[in-house]
Amino acid sequence: xxxxxxxxxxxxxxxxxxxxxxxxxxxxxxxxxxxxxxxxxxxxxxxxxxxxxxxxxxxxxxxxxxxxxxxxxxxxxxxxxxxxxxxxxxxxxxxxxxxxxxxxxxxxxxxxxxxxxxxxxxxxxxxxxxxxxxxxxxxxxxxxxxxxxxxxxxxxxxxxxxxxxxxxxxxxxxxxxxxxxxxxxxxxxxxxxxxxxxxxxxxxxxxxxxxxxxxxxx
Numbered sequence: 001x002x003x004x005x006x007x008x009x010x011x012x013x014x015x016x017x018x019x020x021x022x023x024x025x026x027x028x029x030x031x032x033x034x035x036x037x038x039x040x041x042x043x044x045x046x047x048x049x050x051x052x053x054x055x056x057x058x059x060x061x062x063x064x065x066x067x068x069x070x071x072x073x074x075x076x077x078x079x080x081x082x083x084x085x086x087x088x089x090x091x092x093x094x095x096x097x098x099x100x101x102x103x104x105x106x107x108x109x110x111x112x113x114x115x116x117x118x119x120x121x122x123x124x125x126x127x128x129x130x131x132x133x134x135x136x137x138x139x140x141x142x143x144x145x146x147x148x149x150x151x152x153x154x155x156x157x158x159x160x161x162x163x164x165x166x167x168x169x170x171x172x173x174x175x176x177x178x179x180x181x182x183x184x185x186x187x188x189x190x191x192x193x194x195x196x197x198x199x200x201x202x203x204x205x206x207x208x209x210x211x212x213x214x215x216x217x218x
Contacts, residue, residue, distance in 0.1 A: 002020040008211075008214060009084065009138075009170070010169065010173055011172060012207065013138055013140055013170060013173060013174050013177070014173045014174065014176070014177040015177065015203065015207055016126055016129070016140035016141075016177070016207070017140045017141075017143075017173075017174045017175075017176075017177030017178040017181060018177040018178070018181035018184070018203070019126070019140075019178050019181060019203050019204060019207075020037045020123060020126060020127075020140055020141040020142075020178060020181060020200075020201040021037070021126045021177065021178035021179060021180065021181020021182040021183075021184070021185065022182070022184045022185040022188070022199060022200045022203075023036060023037055023101065023122070023123060023181075023183035023185065023197065023200050024036060024037035024038075024123075024141075024178075024181070024185070024194075025117060025181065025183075025184070025186050025189065026185045026188070026189050026194065026196050026197060027116070027119060027184025029185070029186065029189045029190075030108070030189060030194055031073070031113070031116060034064075034116065036064070036068075036116060036119045036120045036123055037123040037135070037141040037142060038126075038141055038142035038144070039064075039065055039068055039146070040122075040142075042061055042064050042065060043065060045061055045216040046058060046061040046062060046065065047197075048166070049061065059118075060113075061159065064116055064117065064120045065118055065120075066118065067116075067117040067118070067120040067121040068120045068121065068123060068124035068127075069124060069125065070078065070121055070124065070126035070127065071100075071120070071121035071122060071124025071125035071126075071127075071128070072127060073126045073128075074093075074096070074121075074125055075093055075126075075128035075129055076122070076128060078092055078093055078096075079092075079093060079128075079129060084138060087215060087218075088210055089215075090129060090208075091207075091208035091209070091211050091212040091215070092208075093125055093126075093129050094204045094205070094207050094208035094211070095204070095205065096122075096125060096209050097125050097126055097201075097204045098201040098202070098204035098205045098208070099201075100118045100119065100121055100122035100125070101118070101119060101122050101197050101198075101201035101204065102197070102198070102201045102202055103115070103117035103118045104116070104117075104119040104122070104194075104197055105194055105195055105197040105198060105201070108193075108194035108197070109194060109195065115194070117195070123141045124141075126140060126141055127139055127140065127141040138170070138174070140174060140177075140178075141178075142178075143174065143175050144176050146171045146174055146175055147175070149171060150168065150171045150172070150175075153167060153168055153171070154168075181200075184199065185200075
């Protein structure tokens with residue numbers, strides 16, 4: 001039951017959402033409003049632009065989609081299924097995500113927008129790191145589904161069904177974390193440009209260390 005949710009899941013979900021929100025804000029501010037932590041807008045742009053955009057722009061959008069997918073694929077290979085379980089080596093994925101973000105930062109620093117592919121792969125990897133916990137969706141790189149699930153939860157409660165407080169708290173924490181990450185990214189980008197990606201990358205490394213120590217102790 002989600003009511004038995006251990007605190008480390010809530011803390012981790014908030015922290016990961018903050019990381020994703022920060023990355024996405026940096027991308028939106030620095031890449032002409034190109035989001036990287038989710039694919040809805042990119043897929044729409046690709047569909048609307050096919051036959052109208054130059055082939056290299058369409059290919060660029062397609063590569064962002066493929067990069068996100070590849071990141072999720074790597075997560076599936078290393079961590080297995082989407083259900084969150086203590087004991088899986090999520091720290092490996094967090095370190096890889098950090099390396100991808102540092103790599104993206106380096107490419108941007110050298111004037112190459114190919115860094116978008118590495119950052120997109122990092123977001124795909126994070127989003128697939130754990131997709132469910134006790135029936136609750138744990139998506140940390142976008143909030144569309146969370147607003148939907150939160151609305152369903154509250155609507156069901158108003159019609160008389162039992163209210164799952166812990167699930168509601170989890171959804172709100174992820175939403176607040178993502179928005180807070182956007183605030184951080186918007187503050188960092190004007191000061192450090194794409195070097196601001198060092199902040200979410202370092203946060204991933206810190207989370208990897210904290211989770212590893214907790215996993216070993218448990």
